Amino acid sequence: MTAPTEPTTARPGDFALEPARLARHQRRHSMAFWVVAAAFCVNLAFSAVPTPLYVIYQHRDHFSTLMITVVYAVYAIGVIGSLFLGGHISDWVGRRRVLVPALAVNVLSAVLFIAVPSLPGLIIARIVSGVSIGLTTGTATAYLAELHLGAGGSPAGMRPQIVATASNLGGIGVGPLGAGLLAQFVPFPLVIPFVIFGGALAVLALLIAFAPETASRPDPRPAWRPQRVAIPAHARGTFFAATGAAAAAFAVFGVFNSLMPGFLAGTMHETSYAVAGAVAFSAFAAGAVAQIALGRAGIATTLRVSLPVLFAGLALFTAGMWLPSLPVFVIGGIVTGAGGGLVFRGSLVAAASTAPRESRAEVLAGFFLGAYIGLSAPVIALGVATQYVTARNVMLVFVVLAAIAVAAGAHGVLRRQRDLG
Secondary structure (H helix, E strand, C coil), X not given: CCCXXXXXXXXXXXXXXXXXXXXXXXXHHHHHHHHHHHHHHHHHHHHHCCHHHHHHHHHHHCCCHHHHHHHHHXXXXXXXXXXXXXXXXXXXXXXXXXXXXXXXXXXXXXXXXXXXXXXXXXXXXXXXXHHHHHHHHHHHHHHHHHHHHHCCCCCCCCHHXXXXXXXXXXHHHHHHHHHHHHHHHCCCCCCHHHHHHXXXXXXXXXXXXXXXXXXXXXXXXXXXXXXXXXXXXHHHHHHHHHHHHHHHHHHHXXXXXXXXXXXXXXXXXXXXXXXXXXXXXHHHHHHHHHHHHCCCCCHHHHHHHHHHHHHHHHHHHHHHHHCCCXXXXXXXXXXXXXXXXXXXXXXXXXXXXXXXHHHHHHHHHHHHHHHHXXXXXXXXXXXXXXXXXXXXXXXXXXXXXXXXXXXXXXXXXXXXXXXXX
């Protein structure tokens, strides 16, 4: 026999309890959304901090142009390796458990840049930085989408995509600008930029450690395996076409972050670190602004606008090299950045649309894996080619090939969008 229970009575606050909890839940997710966006931006910025500093390393240690491209491109080894081995595991263990260590890895990279500034140290630091970026890209992009939903955002809302793509390109632009200004106007140019950006990453990692988790971890957890692209059969054509277009766009952006500072110093006799950083920033910032401006446009509109803009920019960029003319070169870089940013955004949205929710990070990691192959291999090829042919001739060939590759990828996505529509 059980004891009788007292009748329950409702209290005035009980009816407001659930809405209050929901409001707190949404505020927490909204704040975390912007912290993750800032971390994404700063981490990508850190990856590009060395861009205006390469000239300093080159003069100090008498590097060849080829060696500069190698130091730049080994970064992609870290990116590709971590994407292949770990870019998808946040689907299993949680976004926060991957993103916090990823930011800590780039803090370690900052320590290496400062403590071991020799050529071997630079190569190791770049690879370590690449590992951080490989773990960050797919994870942060998926995390932003889920935090947006947790904050009460619409599943069809474009905010996560706009913020993710703008953080990516905007961050890569902020890094050279900040490093160039610091190198130009403060002492210890090979130390202070890494202290500032590394410190910012440490703070952001601490904040994210207290952010809400959003991924539903499978039970039982799958056995670890390397990256694969688990795309439904009907969507594979769209995914691979989008990844190809992004790889070609990243190849163009890779030129801005590797060979451009040396070209400014050697051909145009512009030795200001601040100018080198500002030129790189202008291209990436234009890409971010273009993405925001067309943030609500569909995939088809974005890609159709991107192609003529990118082609016009590449033509101006090449003309600026051949004249040579710094104003034409800079304007060409800005227009190219805008077109490349739109190609990247359209490709990312198209690739993301093929992803089942339970494997979103895995699909995005596969997308970025292809994009970063485009970032590295062509840049190394350009570095080798410039040992035998003038930079202007090499760039002319590169621009033609890049334009063809972007057009092929974009038209592949557009054709499949028409077929599906």
